[in-house]
Amino acid sequence: MLAWATRVAEVELSTELPRRWAHSRSVAAQAATLASLLGADADLLQAAAVLHDVGYAPRLARTGFHPLDGGRFLRAEHGADDALVRLVANHSCALLEADERGLRTTLEQEFPLLDRPLLVDALIYCDMTTTPTGAVTTVNARLEEILDRYGEDSVVGRFIRRAAPELTEAVVRIDARLATGGSPM
Numbered sequence: 001m002l003a004w005a006t007r008v009a010e011v012e013l014s015t016e017l018p019r020r021w022a023h024s025r026s027v028a029a030q031a032a033t034l035a036s037l038l039g040a041d042a043d044l045l046q047a048a049a050v051l052h053d054v055g056y057a058p059r060l061a062r063t064g065f066h067p068l069d070g071g072r073f074l075r076a077e078h079g080a081d082d083a084l085v086r087l088v089a090n091h092s093c094a095l096l097e098a099d100e101r102g103l104r105t106t107l108e109q110e111f112p113l114l115d116r117p118l119l120v121d122a123l124i125y126c127d128m129t130t131t132p133t134g135a136v137t138t139v140n141a142r143l144e145e146i147l148d149r150y151g152e153d154s155v156v157g158r159f160i161r162r163a164a165p166e167l168t169e170a171v172v173r174i175d176a177r178l179a180t181g182g183s184p185m
């Protein structure tokens with residue numbers, strides 16, 4: 001799935017949004033570092049990682065809420081794997097941002113949250129430890145950067161302040177698994 005996902009993300013992002021494309025490739029590289037934790041789901045995680053921001057592509061931005069736009073695009077244009085589209089549509093606590101945008105019910109109905117907490121946490125980890133330009137960072141620095149970029153009182157700023165505990169806890173849980181070599185929790 002990863003090779004296909006990378007081609008799709010590259011087509012949509014590399015020319016129009018080179019910075020998002022650099023970020024997306026690095027988020028996928030972070031996902032690759034979690035392969036031993038994910039086992040059979042490693043390919044799915046990497047595919048979701050490289051595609052998570054595809055909804056920012058200008059031609060796909062219908063609602064302007066990129067997780068929803070990305071999920072709809074992958075489902076409608078590519079008939080993509082159900083778990084993959086639900087991961088993309090819900091990445092990094094998107095439900096809370098949907099709430100701020102009045103799109104919570106829409107997102108929940110079209111793309112129910114995947115009941116696979118390790119995959120959900122792992123995707124948060126990959127996105128929240130990668131800067132917008134593709135460098136590795138810490139979750140705290142990442143959250144601060146987002147707040148600086150969008151402003152505390154913007155929609156994204158309000159969302160990030162609400163989501164910060166959940167995003168941070170997901171990264172801590174993955175770090176703990178990495179520290180113990182991926183033994184089951």
Ligand SMILES: [Fe+2]
Nearest residue numbers: 023052053127
């Ligand atoms: Fe991202």
